[in-house]
Amino acid sequence: MYDVMIIGAGPVGNYLASLLASRLKVFVIEQKGSFGGKACTGIIGAESYEKLGLPKKAVINSFRGARFYSKIQSFEIERKTPQAYLVDRKILEKELAREAIKKGAEYSLETRFMGFKNGRALLQKHGELFEVEAKFYVGADGVSSRVAKEIGARAKGEFLPGFEMEVVGNFERKEFVEVWVNKELNKDFFFWVAPIDEGLARVGTIGKLDSLYAFMKMRMLKESSAVEFKAGSVGIGVRKPWVKGNVALVGDAALQLKPLTAGGIAYGMFCAHGLAYAIKQGNLKLYENICKDIKREIAFGLRARKLFRNLNQEKIEDIFEILGSREAVEVIEQTADFDEHAKTIKALLKHPKLLAKLLKISPTLIRYLL
Template identity: 70%
Template structure:
């Protein structure tokens, strides 16, 4: 039987276009993208340097290099710094466009401004403005984000925790432009931390997940003026599982499969690593191996969910005590030695292997160990 395409990828976000690049030399690939242009999604654009380099993402999309973080609670702070960049802050629009251009050069065909509506008789029904048409592919991939229509059509189920995220780009003074700020203050926001990620010395992306009100309270506390906001965006993330990731001749990847870090809400790198697993399994003619090949990411997600559960159960008083431990010289040195932006299991393992730090953490709450081990 002759199909229109070997693989149709629904969603030309970062993960869909990354996958298109991996597949386009082996297959006839179509990318169906509902948006009329790229980079429309709310996203701070922080990606771990090691992952960015491993994934061979374009240097041209990098706006800033981050080599450390300052953690603030309500009453104290500590910082973790390295001599070299640990993460990049990227221009999402540039990243997506460069990936799409590269995929097209390798042979992928893009359908911009075209929405996937559902499957009918094995064909993907698409809508572009008021025109409906369909295409048939041997294999379909849902890279269509958190509210994935493909996942719905596949009958994938989820009990994940979904959160709204709000982010602004604000003008201010950010002298330490190579440090991201992480603020943990449950009195302002019980559900998540706040971040301040400098784009340069006078512009930063500031955001949180939870309520818009808490973001504005934070801006005030951080002495950033609401009147200095030059861009505002909102979006969603989901922490948990959406299953299955593959069924028959369709698979989910990226946010559509909730391949998102529950500790930081970062999803670009995890989605792309899983895109590698999917591409490998398709190229080798064994798509059913896709999920198994994602086992490292699954391990990180399930660990991240335990950390998230622990975070939700902590009071601000307990957070202050944890800051005292993590801000100690011993802990800072250990974190600076072991921290890996995308592998939190590694850092936490190192901390709980230190008998002194473990004993101090257990004193705060024995529950910590239950969640982390």
């Protein structure tokens, strides 16, 4: 019998395994035969990356700034040091799994979780069914989590497709991410261009594929210059409960992602720390309370996302005019935190002049955020 069985060896499942394996008997299963491969740009806040102790080997580029574009204007936020890293997900996941295995975790690839049967996990490998028992089970099996279904967890939110391409082009400013907000091309989300180097970038959006093609045309990037295409999905909202009996959900399975950017790697890993503590204490009830800061961030992000969804392009232009002002750029440059959006938004709303301007755009919604 294992102490913990982790279902899903994505970044969060592997990270959790690496946190637990030196103290407990850990078994990780993964339905695929190798790591990585998921549609994911791989941008992680630099501060979180250091705090989480993630492997430098997986970093393929660093960003120290971002340029924001609306339909007709743009502004830039710049810092001297890296604010975010671009990672190779395959290397990241493999390195974390390697660490977990070195500490004693056992892995089984090509093994699919089928459900629970009399308190045991029913698994399938190469057509054969078998059962495995553990004291605790963790669903780290992504947004369409089978484990979540098994424990009757319910989700309230949006489930959207996401697309990403690696495109050959000219990206001279490789230390800057581009963020494009154009509601006429995509009402659900922004577009991003994240350079890997001066000649290659990851370009993507959440929403419709047609909108990504339309954006690429506008950005003068050619679909015929893509060297990789990936499609996936994101769940933006709340899935409850995270714990039932001796089963817990973590990462995308628990919808632990930033509603404004759909980034889930850092939040999932911070929650993995909380879950690892609860498991080591033998009490899963501690888990949700330890993750209350992330829960609060997600709740704030959901309110900010609602605000974003209700804005038309005209209002986006008004907001860009305010955010591009010298005062706003100063506030953003001082407070911007890649993984704590509430901090920056609250700092902007605390600035009397900026608040007055923002209130003119949408008083009800700004008050709702406050």
